[in-house]
Amino acid sequence: MSTGMEQLYQQLILDHAKHPAHRGEQEAYDVEVHHVNPTCGDEVTLRVRVDGGSIAELTWTGQGCSISQASASVMAQAVTGRPVTEAMDLSGEFRELMDSRGELPAAWESRADDEDDPLGDAVAFVGVARYPARIKCALLGWSAMKDAVSQAAGTEETR
Amino acid sequence: MTTTLGAAELAAVRADFPLLTRTVRGGRPLVYLDSGATSQKPEVVLDAEQDFYTQRNAAVHRGAHQLAEEATEAFENARAQVARFVGADEDEIVWTSNATAAINLVAYAMSNATAGRGGAAARRFALAPGDEIVVTELEHHANLVPWQELAARTGATLRWLGVTDDGRIDLSGLADVVSERTRVLAFTHASNVTGAITDVAPLVARAREVGALTVLDACQSVPHLPVDLHALGVDFAAFSGHKMLGPTGVGALYGRRELLEAMPPVTTGGSMVEVVTMESTTYAPPPRRFEAGTQMVSQAVAMGAAATYLGELGMDAVAAHEAELTVALLDAVSSVPGVRIIGPTTPEHRLAAVSFVVDGVHAHDVGQVLDDAGVAVRVGHHCAQPLHRRFGVAATARASAAVYTTVEEIAVFREALAGVRTFFGLED
Numbered sequence: 001m002s003t004g005m006e007q008l009y010q011q012l013i014l015d016h017a018k019h020p021a022h023r024g025e026q027e028a029y030d031v032e033v034h035h036v037n038p039t040c041g042d043e044v045t046l047r048v049r050v051d052g053g054s055i056a057e058l059t060w061t062g063q064g065c066s067i068s069q070a071s072a073s074v075m076a077q078a079v080t081g082r083p084v085t086e087a088m089d090l091s092g093e094f095r096e097l098m099d100s101r102g103e104l105p106a107a108w109e110s111r112a113d114d115e116d117d118p119l120g121d122a123v124a125f126v127g128v129a130r131y132p133a134r135i136k137c138a139l140l141g142w143s144a145m146k147d148a149v150s151q152a153a154g155t156e157e158t159r
Numbered sequence: 160m161t162t163t164l165g166a167a168e169l170a171a172v173r174a175d176f177p178l179l180t181r182t183v184r185g186g187r188p189l190v191y192l193d194s195g196a197t198s199q200k201p202e203v204v205l206d207a208e209q210d211f212y213t214q215r216n217a218a219v220h221r222g223a224h225q226l227a228e229e230a231t232e233a234f235e236n237a238r239a240q241v242a243r244f245v246g247a248d249e250d251e252i253v254w255t256s257n258a259t260a261a262i263n264l265v266a267y268a269m270s271n272a273t274a275g276r277g278g279a280a281a282r283r284f285a286l287a288p289g290d291e292i293v294v295t296e297l298e299h300h301a302n303l304v305p306w307q308e309l310a311a312r313t314g315a316t317l318r319w320l321g322v323t324d325d326g327r328i329d330l331s332g333l334a335d336v337v338s339e340r341t342r343v344l345a346f347t348h349a350s351n352v353t354g355a356i357t358d359v360a361p362l363v364a365r366a367r368e369v370g371a372l373t374v375l376d377a378c379q380s381v382p383h384l385p386v387d388l389h390a391l392g393v394d395f396a397a398f399s400g401h402k403m404l405g406p407t408g409v410g411a412l413y414g415r416r417e418l419l420e421a422m423p424p425v426t427t428g429g430s431m432v433e434v435v436t437m438e439s440t441t442y443a444p445p446p447r448r449f450e451a452g453t454q455m456v457s458q459a460v461a462m463g464a465a466a467t468y469l470g471e472l473g474m475d476a477v478a479a480h481e482a483e484l485t486v487a488l489l490d491a492v493s494s495v496p497g498v499r500i501i502g503p504t505t506p507e508h509r510l511a512a513v514s515f516v517v518d519g520v521h522a523h524d525v526g527q528v529l530d531d532a533g534v535a536v537r538v539g540h541h542c543a544q545p546l547h548r549r550f551g552v553a554a555t556a557r558a559s560a561a562v563y564t565t566v567e568e569i570a571v572f573r574e575a576l577a578g579v580r581t582f583f584g585l586e587d
Contacts, residue, residue, distance in 0.1 A: 001582065002185055005531045009524075014583065040523055040539040041553045063553050065523035066583070137523065 007127030017066035022076030024059040030152040035144040042068045046144040050152040054083045067134050072141025078118040084153045091142050094122055102130030163479035173563050175201040187533030190568045195351055195512045195559030196537050197401045207464035211457045219456055234456050237463025244466035246387030253412040253446040254459050258378045259301040261397035261412035266305040267425040273313045277423030288314035291340040295320040295328045296549055297350050300542045302376040322549050326353025326502035333365050341371040348380035352543045353502030354512040363392045378402055383481050383510055385474035388413050405465035409458035419445035426451040477562045484511040484560040491573035497580050501550050512559035519585045522554035528582050532575035
């Protein structure tokens with residue numbers, strides 16, 4: 001296998017794909033969204049409950065390639081329990097990683113070693129950014145989260 | 160007995176395709192098994208387009224100068240080349256931007272007839288509530304969605320024939336689903352997913368019995384099999400240039416002459432008219448009635464060159480070569496543990512396009528591992544979501560061959576496929 005492939009399918013990604021975090025269908029939720037990737041048929045259904053401006057609970061189900069499944073898993077771990085604004089920032093940072101063309105941005109260099117960094121595991125996705133066709137796979141869970149969380153936060157404000 | 164392409168002939172064919180010599184992913188020879196999505200182009204096709212622009216470029220069907228004459232001749236000669244290639248008459252071939260546009264042309268002409276356009280002659284195309292349009296579950300979205308839309312616009316009902324477990328149109332329900340109420344029967348000549356080749360005769364026979372129009376999606380058959388549209392007896396057929404070694408941006412609609420003559424236009428404007436006053440317009444006879452505005456002349460010329468190239472190889476020989484590739488592809492995919500074919504598992508009445516799923520590995524990931532070995536396949540639902548739903552899968556990987564594909568390439572594909580489950584840590 002080529003180096004590109006080893007970087008694309010890092011062990012951490014394969015582990016997340018095999019044992020995804022926060023996979024399920026929580027009973028209590030404010031918003032449920034369903035996002036699809038029409039070019040490959042990948043899909044994710046995501047439920048979220050926002051409480052006091054923070055993501056109290058988030059679960060997801062879906063089918064798709066190992067990249068999309070692992071990314072949804074890492075996303076769910078990263079944002080659960082965090083304020084909505086912080087979750088949106090993390091999403092923006094992940095997007096920057098996807099736009100890096102496979103060169104780890106300087107700001108990301110120490111993240112993998114920082115146990116407290118919510119995007120520590122996300123560093124493994126740098127290899128995805130080398131394969132333009134796969135970036136949308138990695139973004140599927142994140143876009144579902146942004147959609148659901150912004151809807152839920154909006155609802156909470158008007159409650 | 161038809162002879163296939165010999166080793167020397169095949170090598171000569173490959174030498175005609177400049178792109179096939181390039182490498183991918185760090186120097187690996189390209190193994191292009193995605194011809195079902197789009198084919199590669201031989202030099203004669205590239206040259207035809209270049210030659211048109213460097214020697215003959217001018218507006219066609221107008222102008223009194225020599226270039227205009229030569230451009231018009233090249234354009235109409237291409238129409239004749241394509242017509243001859245599919246067993247049609249010249250004036251039965253309408254240029255379209257692609258096959259999807261060709262199918263939509265028929266659907267929108269029927270809409271216009273329903274709205275009263277085209278006068279008494281076009282009434283045979285008008286639909287009303289109670290009428291039925293029949294498609295199949297095997298269809299590419301291009302031969303499904305336009306009919307859903309036509310049904311929604313006219314109040315007609317959309318019905319469909321199912322698919323058998325081996326990926327063929329299920330004809331057991333033909334007499335029931337296609338009835339006196341059926342006005343259109345649209346179906347594929349060969350599935351872009353399962354590779355199954357349709358037995359056209361019983362479908363055409365049933366449609367004629369009930370007075371329904373037949374619309375054949377011939378995108379996957381025309382590049383790979385000898386196709387004689389007059390002999391098949393269909394009313395309309397659609398196919399694209401880019402899948403038959405021609406360029407993108409051009410396709411063709413075949414329509415039986417008397418039908419095209421009776422059909423109202425869809426896109427209107429310049430070039431498709433006879434007499435225009437401020438109040439009203441009379442329209443040119445087909446095919447020009449359906450070719451409004453400046454046409455894709457250079458692409459049409461190149462599509463004509465592609466038809467001639469294939470015709471000179473001989474479609475019997477092309478089909479015989481691809482039949483060998485079908486056997487090799489089926490053997491390759493079946494020989495790898497944990498891989499399941501979606502479609503016929505034996506080579507009869509089947510194209511060299513094989514879709515499959517790998518247990519425990521998503522099609523996208525399968526495609527990525529194959530790509531790393533230089534093997535290009537298609538992954539996803541191949542614009543046939545209902546068919547994938549029918550088989551309970553979200554996505555498949557598809558290896559599809561063309562005249563320039565070799566059994567050696569299929570061996571490289573097999574080797575790479577055998578490594579997929581290992582790569583993802585799955586046992587055999």
